[in-house]
Amino acid sequence: MADNLSLLFNAPILSAQLLIDGILIGAIFALAAYGMALVWGVMDIINIAQGEFVMLGGYVTFFLAAAGVHPLYSVPIAAAALYLLGWVLYRTVVFRVVDKDMFISILATFGISIVLQQLANELFEADVRTAESGLGTLFFADGLIVVSQIKLVAFVCALVLGAALYLFLKTSRLGRAIRATAQNARAARIVGVNTDRVFATTFALNAAICGAAGSLVVMTWLVHPYLGLAYTLRAFVIVTVAGLGNMASVVFASLGLGAAENFAGFVLGTEYQAAFVFSLLVVILVWRNALLSRQRKYLK
């Protein structure tokens, strides 16, 4: 560990490399996290199957690539396929738990995640799959910093998708209905919003965003049936830190997490990368709790 730190200290350019990589990776996390925040905020459901949507999106791209479609074109197809799946899941399972206790919805989505995982294992086999984008690598600072173009593409895709979503929620009629439902579902119903439709759209939209993220994941790394948990947990960490309903803070938290994770992997070893993320979550929660309790004292 000391070796790694001194290495970082002696070659500051490495920090730049880790930071860039981390930020680019973070954009993919941001997609999954923003979807989770949306569902959580609008429907009051923590979707444990988030990572499984990412995984399935990856498989859509993998199979399309195997059939000869360029992986980059498959991003919207993966999103559309997952939109459909999200909608079906809402109509069959999720609508039953929307107004229930949060514990019940967690159990329900946990169940969905296990079913999807096992189905994927059964249908697609446990093999590790990947899709080649055929993009090259960019060099900066005399080749000391490398950026693979696919990561850059993923970053841009994530930003574009995020911006489109933001505009959709701000300007479209359905978007406004979604925001209204998030603020107060009962009041929205009174003024004529069909909240059931809003819920269905929100859940499907979330699945679509995750599908797109998965498509980027399989081009950048790989996909296998048990990939999901890592993305569910990261999304959860990001949303907990950033809070609901604030897109900008979700994005910043995601990029920050990506970078922090990369530095931790470098200094502590890849083995402790995930452990570091969760320790970070604990620290942030404790810190925020301390801040809140101080505020309460002040109010008294």
Place this chain on the structure above:
Amino acid sequence: MEKVVKRRAWAVLGAVALVLAAVGPASPKVEGDTIILGAAVSLTGKYSTNGKNTQDGYELGVKRINEMGGVRVGGKYYRIKVLYYDDESTPARGAQLAERLINQDGVKFMLGPYSSGLTKAIAPVTEKYRIPMVEGNGADRALFTQGYKYMFAVLSTSDQYHRETMNLAAEQAQKQGKDPKTLKVAMAFENDPFSMDVRDGVLEDVQRLGMKIVIDDKLPPELNDMAATLTKVRAVKPDILVVSGHARGATLTVRQVSDMKVDVPMLAITHCDSAKVAETLGKAAEYALCASQWDRSLGYKDKWFGTAEEYAKRFEKEFRYDPPYQAAESTAALLVFLDAFERAGSFEIEKVREAIATTDLMTFYGPVKFDATGKNIAKPMVLYQVQDGKYKVVAPTKWAATKLIHPIPPWSKR
């Protein structure tokens, strides 16, 4: 009244069992001029594919020997037959079936099952009854630390996976007029028993050859990204990068080394054939070294099958598929028995065990010679190098058909 009858019935049964156990079939199972061996293999369940490979390997051996007239013991020729049971890929069933083969069917020589797990379940049984077992599909080193006296394995254990890599690196350094002691080694191993065993082997080699370890990262089982480790590799510029993390580790390494343009003169991984890196990752996989137990292009030769290639052709003709190493090592296990029978000149169990223990045999699968724990110390692992999208054998140098490309050309020149 009923109870008494029942109890009496149990007593009788018990007595019969005791008598059976005490008497047992004392002489080896020979029917007429046929010697019978036993094996529990996984014909159904999760190992069914490799279980079938194992059985096909044994069967090809049996067929070939009988074609050649059989095995000559004490001036008489005997034919070979193997009695199989399906262990359903479950260790408990495997142990049961081993008992059955030994106690009911009177088998005195056992061939191994498929996988380390099944071998671990069966070895205590064969050991208890002092029945020699030669296996070809259990590579876990833990099998050889139990003090088993009747179990022998023809395949290389997991710590051997990268032994050839390290030897090759030293060889290449000397060729370039460099001292192997100046070589810097970067290691990344998944934190699981298999890969940790591979790592132990590499550590031993690093010490033996006096090399220096510059990176020693462990990879989590939920590994999804190796960027942090590879950034380190780019920074410290090692001479060798050794990775073991099953198919996931192999795929990620090849993909990210190429994405991040990590220049390293030698890149060695495991499981690249099962991860199909050359097939799915194309150019990115070029020059990667991969460890394997056996390959048909090797220069090994024996009196039963001829060369490895001839064995492979015979196998293809019989079973209509390319023989995987699981089949080859199974055939080799049978050959060890034949050689031992011939040298012992008898089917007496202790004599045969003695003969197996002193085996010094060349087969199409490679040389076989056991140490005191029963593992084969003579056969090296094979190293493939991906060249033009194909897995070409480049080491051990003595048996290799293709020349190693070393050092790996930098990405800027590819």
